[in-house]
Amino acid sequence: MKKVGNQTYRIENPVTILETACIVGPKESGGPLAKDFDKCVEDEFYGESSWEKAESRFIKDTVDTVISKSGIPSSKIDACYAGDLLNQCISSSFGLRELNIPFFGIFGACSTFVESLILGSIGVDGNFFENVLCAASSHFCSAEKQFRFPLELGNQRPPTAQWTVTGSGACILSKSGSGPYITHITPGKIVDMGIKDANSMGAAMAPAAIDTIITHFKDTGRSPNYYDGIFTGDLGYIGKEIVIEMTKSKGYNLKNNYNDCGVLIFDKEKQDTHSGGSGCACCASVFSGHLFKKLKDKKLKRILLIATGALTNSTTSQQGESIPGIAHAVSIEI
């Protein structure tokens, strides 16, 4: 490892993303990326009796799938880093309680997946672990129930609202392997620009994304053109526009090669998700399904993946607080 600039670290013995898996729900299965997912589940309940149990099953089955695809026995996986959006991260802890692998629960809201990649890379590059498992999940119904209103109320959603992705993405990072490699990590700081609208998360999280993206470019000396693709996790249409405009005003032109996983996962015309997808599983499933395949096929050779999280809950909203955001970035290259 070598520190680069203020806040970025170059992984000297690049960490291989050995394998990925993702399982998604019915809405995602009707979207443009459906063919890239390992499994599309047609039942929001996934055969369980509650939304929370369904979400736990999504992460459990996704993790079982990635372990099975990797061919690495779970006894050779040294640690698991996982988290989700539910109170006390119960999707991960219940879904993964039979895993029998040392477990680090993490919470970065929708930035959780990239947070897990960063912490996992530190553990592998730091010579602690041979193989680690990184995973995150979210569920539209459990998230609506917990953060906004139970679906049964039939509340209207404003145009700035995003649609929480139902599903899970997971990957195995390894000391040995032939890539794609995690080559740089830029962990983010908490950024709070005072936005208070819990139905406009893209706007609330965009300042953190901008901070981390610009920090990454300054630290590495790279320009946006260095990457074949730059992807934020779940800023949606509104957040994406803010990122393009604000980075442009700072001298970085992202227009040619930047997109957002929340924009990619749903069809704007046919699937009425308003401002696009969100949730831990948005970045996790789009990366683990879509982007990882493109990296393996060498259609993408260098990407910057930035997941953003809104570090808020319904209590803080009700108490009149603003919404702090955070964004973590990793460079992935072949």
Add this chain to the structure above:
Amino acid sequence: MKKVGNQTYRIENPVTILETACIVGPKESGGPLAKDFDKCVEDEFYGESSWEKAESRFIKDTVDTVISKSGIPSSKIDACYAGDLLNQCISSSFGLRELNIPFFGIFGACSTFVESLILGSIGVDGNFFENVLCAASSHFCSAEKQFRFPLELGNQRPPTAQWTVTGSGACILSKSGSGPYITHITPGKIVDMGIKDANSMGAAMAPAAIDTIITHFKDTGRSPNYYDGIFTGDLGYIGKEIVIEMTKSKGYNLKNNYNDCGVLIFDKEKQDTHSGGSGCACCASVFSGHLFKKLKDKKLKRILLIATGALTNSTTSQQGESIPGIAHAVSIEI
């Protein structure tokens, strides 16, 4: 770093615990360890308008205190690992949003403090970071409101219930320094023995503690006598007894040098806390206040600190789920 046994890692360039700080609430200020805390706050609200904002202020002021005591400018602290018990870890993210240090939110329930020490040690030993900040908080009133009943209801608490510690503990880990050192880490697995009583957390978490303690002894070849003191985080009186009995049945005698931070922090006779203290701040404040002082004074030279967490919430309890536990351990030596 060197892997020792299955699940333990020896830190080859030992990580120094450079400085600690802790601030506690009124109940803790009336307990036997009061003189060891940096600040005892007489107002449960800490001058704020809600329990959640009060808890955020506890962690904010504690982190400010440890940075100030350490003499290290915050610009030289490379990362912060923090978490708490509140939904979406809002105490940490709101309390630390002005910190301007790359932030990793973690969730290990009451095991959070030791989880932060483990992840922080990996970051420092792995040569990523020079200095990192680890912190955790909890608050009796916000925890009762969120996990059980609002205090205004005046509910009775059963004798197995524990009292969530109000306060926060924080420390700075550094590559340079003359100890006390973190010398071994044993991250834990999720263990669920099927206990469902949300008012008997000590019993629910004890199996995870036993699993991690015995794993640590097997991995290192050490016996309980190696340590001057073995401390669990917040098992309280009931969990402590279970640990002593169950480890004895496996051939490990902990009777002479084992205690629990939840037993130490309150006076059993004078302070009616039933089964003792609990919460992220229990282990965090007893370590950062009491145990760290004893290590600095060489009254303790080798300790094993094991923090336990119940990975549950009120939704899972209401859905009839059992309570998965986890326990993370670190050896600290001078």
